[in-house]
Amino acid sequence: MLGPVDYAIWFAALFADVWCAFCIVKRKALSQNFTIFLFFAAASTIGVARYLLVETAGFDSNSYFYFYYYSDAVLTICLFIVLMSLYAEVFSELGVRKLVRAGALLLLGGTALISYYMVASSSERLVTKFAFQLSQNLYFVGVVLTYVLWGAMMKLRENRTRLMQLVLALGVYLSAFAGSYALRTMYPSSPVWRYLIALMDLWLPVAWAYTFNKVPADARMATARVVAPSR
Amino acid sequence: MIPALICVVSFLTMLQFFVSYSRSMIAESRCVQLSAEAREICGFTFSTAAGNQFRRLVKLISLCPQRREDNRQVRIVAAYFYFLGLVRVLLNWAMPSASSWIESERSGCAYLAAVVLDRRIAYTRMMMAQQSSH
Numbered sequence: 001m002l003g004p005v006d007y008a009i010w011f012a013a014l015f016a017d018v019w020c021a022f023c024i025v026k027r028k029a030l031s032q033n034f035t036i037f038l039f040f041a042a043a044s045t046i047g048v049a050r051y052l053l054v055e056t057a058g059f060d061s062n063s064y065f066y067f068y069y070y071s072d073a074v075l076t077i078c079l080f081i082v083l084m085s086l087y088a089e090v091f092s093e094l095g096v097r098k099l100v101r102a103g104a105l106l107l108l109g110g111t112a113l114i115s116y117y118m119v120a121s122s123s124e125r126l127v128t129k130f131a132f133q134l135s136q137n138l139y140f141v142g143v144v145l146t147y148v149l150w151g152a153m154m155k156l157r158e159n160r161t162r163l164m165q166l167v168l169a170l171g172v173y174l175s176a177f178a179g180s181y182a183l184r185t186m187y188p189s190s191p192v193w194r195y196l197i198a199l200m201d202l203w204l205p206v207a208w209a210y211t212f213n214k215v216p217a218d219a220r221m222a223t224a225r226v227v228a229p230s231r
Numbered sequence: 232m233i234p235a236l237i238c239v240v241s242f243l244t245m246l247q248f249f250v251s252y253s254r255s256m257i258a259e260s261r262c263v264q265l266s267a268e269a270r271e272i273c274g275f276t277f278s279t280a281a282g283n284q285f286r287r288l289v290k291l292i293s294l295c296p297q298r299r300e301d302n303r304q305v306r307i308v309a310a311y312f313y314f315l316g317l318v319r320v321l322l323n324w325a326m327p328s329a330s331s332w333i334e335s336e337r338s339g340c341a342y343l344a345a346v347v348l349d350r351r352i353a354y355t356r357m358m359m360a361q362q363s364s365h
Contacts, residue, residue, distance in 0.1 A: 150248070169252060171248030172248045178241040182234040183238055225261070
């Protein structure tokens with residue numbers, strides 16, 4: 001059963017997703033950030049579908065349980081695609097777009113395979129466990145890849161402020177989710193997750209909406225100012 | 232064992248990303264010149280700010296009419312400011328040399344708060360001018 005706080009957080013997250021997609025269109029950044037727009041469009045649609053499912057089948061129903069984990073895995077894959085598009089943007093001048101795409105597919109396939117082998121031995125609820133394991137592993141792979149991307153951006157002295165803030169906000173989001181998934185594995189019955197996960201969902205759309213609204217596409221900043229101690 | 236390891240690594244990377252994200256916001260605000268009036272109110276010299284002014288500035292910001300887009304920026308940097316306070320307490324005995332770095336970071340937070348305050352004062356002035364013209 002959901003209470004008013006659950007609904008408030010839920011609608012806030014849904015509104016934030018729609019708002020961020022709207023900001024991308026409003027700031028004429030759709031062509032450059034199409035995958036981000038696609039992610040928020042998917043997140044909004046899944047948010048509405050989850051709400052309808054809770055209203056019809058109930059929060060504790062099996063249908064919602066399955067839908068929640070599978071839609072979460074879909075969103076994680078979408079986020080993975082967003083990360084790859086950020087990679088392609090950072091390395092655009094090196095002309096390695098095809099290489100990035102092939103590497104991403106290989107990594108995605110590898111993660112799915114490893115997730116399957118991790119749950120194959122368990123006979124209980126293999127279907128949901130696979131979705132959960134896949135999300136957890138993809139979040140962690142995402143953290144590592146974002147860390148590598150941030151390292152490459154520093155090495156290449158990337159100075160596009162918008163790109164920097166997009167990558168850093170994504171890093172915070174992925175790390176928070178990877179950590180929370182790991183903690184959920186250790187403490188599955190804690191009531192904290194219900195609110196915490198929903199609140200964490202707010203971070204990415206709010207941070208990215210701020211970036212699209214307040215940071216001009218042509219804004220530049222030396223990476224050293226973010227990394228080295230300021231004077 | 233593996234979830235615990237993932238948890239620790241994720242927590243550490245989250246801290247690193249959060250610090251860099253906050254620093255990118257502070258660096259952005261450093262490009263903005265404070266008005267002479269704002270410098271006087273805040274008690275700053277041309278480009279430096281004292282970290283211990285941060286709380287007072289946040290209180291002053293809350294007294295001005297709100298500009299919604301500023302709120303988020305102040306909240307994130309406030310979280311960073313309190314995180315630095317915690318780090319200072321934890322590191323004071325182990326690494327006393329880190330305190331000068333922490334102080335420079337806290338002064339960056341105060342500078343951002345001053346920039347937001349400056350913007351809000353200008354916004355309030357504009358609103359008052361609009362009201363008086365009607």
